[in-house]
Amino acid sequence: GAGVSQSPSNKVTEKGKDVELRCDPISGHTALYWYRQSLGQGLEFLIYFQGNSAPDKSGLPSDRFSAERTGGSVSTLTIQRTQQEDSAVYLCASSPPQPYSGNTIYFGEGSWLTVV
Amino acid sequence: GENVEQHPSTLSVQEGDSAVIKCTYSDSASNYFPWYKQELGKRPQLIIDIRSNVGEKKDQRIAVTLNKTAKHFSLHITETQPEDSAVYFCAAIGTNTGNQFYFGTGTSLTVIP
Numbered sequence: 154g155a156g157v158s159q160s161p162s163n164k165v166t167e168k169g170k171d172v173e174l175r176c177d178p179i180s181g182h183t184a185l186y187w188y189r190q191s192l193g194q195g196l197e198f199l200i201y202f203q204g205n206s207a208p209d210k211s212g213l214p215s216d217r218f219s220a221e222r223t224g225g226s227v228s229t230l231t232i233q234r235t236q237q238e239d240s241a242v243y244l245c246a247s248s249p250p251q252p253y254s255g256n257t258i259y260f261g262e263g264s265w266l267t268v269v
Numbered sequence: 270g271e272n273v274e275q276h277p278s279t280l281s282v283q284e285g286d287s288a289v290i291k292c293t294y295s296d297s298a299s300n301y302f303p304w305y306k307q308e309l310g311k312r313p314q315l316i317i318d319i320r321s322n323v324g325e326k327k328d329q330r331i332a333v334t335l336n337k338t339a340k341h342f343s344l345h346i347t348e349t350q351p352e353d354s355a356v357y358f359c360a361a362i363g364t365n366t367g368n369q370f371y372f373g374t375g376t377s378l379t380v381i382p
Contacts, residue, residue, distance in 0.1 A: 194375075195372070196313070250368065252362060254319075258303070258370050
């Protein structure tokens, strides 16, 4: 597609439920990132996929969070047993194998998660 | 991996004045430095970037400078306008980090009319 696509754009869930957030990166982009952003805060790194390499999971805040990327393309971020503090915007981004001016990291519109 | 620090965290300027945001990085192998602007409720979008083989790049009212020796780079916005109000993020990538992007913590810029 033309850009990074995320779904759902908005999700309201009850505390304790599981949620899945989907990201479809730009075609040809081998790298994919998930970030979390709370209101007025910066970009909190969650996980990074690069091609067939082992993902960098160092940013996942707890074992309730997991992500996978199937076939080197679409990624799903799963949050189990959601808590109110999980409420945030979840941003996905993708980048090409060799980023450079004009061909760099691009963000999706984000999935706005509200846990009630 | 890379460590990117960004200052200040908040910045207020009068309309028409200049704004400068600074970032430092730790990995001397980093070779590409983009800047992103995030307006309220929207996604971060690229506004300017620089590669390590140049020292300065300009695009109308915005410019980025890079000092490889000191490992810092800066965003300069001249003749600021209210629509420049946003959060700005710097980033760095390098071959030692597998071309992974590392972002600064962001600067919230407010331009006062």
